[in-house]
Amino acid sequence: MSSDRGKDAAEGSSRSAADQQQQSSTPLSRYESQKRRDWNTFGQYLKNKRPPVSLPQCNCNHVLDFLRYLDQFGKTKVHLQGCVFFGQPEPPAPCTCPLRQAWGSLDALIGRLRAAYEENGGSPETNPFGKAAIRVYLREGNGNFVKEYCGWVALA
Ligand SMILES: [Zn+2]
Numbered sequence: 068m069s070s071d072r073g074k075d076a077a078e079g080s081s082r083s084a085a086d087q088q089q090q091s092s093t094p095l096s097r098y099e100s101q102k103r104r105d106w107n108t109f110g111q112y113l114k115n116k117r118p119p120v121s122l123p124q125c126n127c128n129h130v131l132d133f134l135r136y137l138d139q140f141g142k143t144k145v146h147l148q149g150c151v152f153f154g155q156p157e158p159p160a161p162c163t164c165p166l167r168q169a170w171g172s173l174d175a176l177i178g179r180l181r182a183a184y185e186e187n188g189g190s191p192e193t194n195p196f197g198k199a200a201i202r203v204y205l206r207e208g209n210g211n212f213v214k215e216y217c218g219w220v221a222l223a
Contacts, residue, residue: 102182105180106180116129127201130198134168141169
């Protein structure tokens, strides 16, 4: 009955059944389960790339793209200069200005993914979530500038 679901789980993870059993006997903290969910979302995002990106290939440009991708699900309206609602967080009428994720939630997300990357076999030296460019992006939100900067930093 649940064979389809089992198959999906097997495909989505290389963990052994014993490993999963152990996980279910110790309830995960909120942080741990959130971290796992974020990591799965990021893994899915890389897999859906054309062509798909494997974890060792993943660099901070992918992370920046991921953050921009998440913005469409954000709830914070960022009005562009020139919009009649500029300065109003809750526009009284629809406008075409972009939505953004709140800074604090992205900052926490990056922290969780940074830990998850290393728990999933990534090395701290190549950890794309720890790159300076990510912090600059979170602070400035200037994607294009940071993308250049990101490539440069990734080589360092
Ligand atoms: Zn607007």
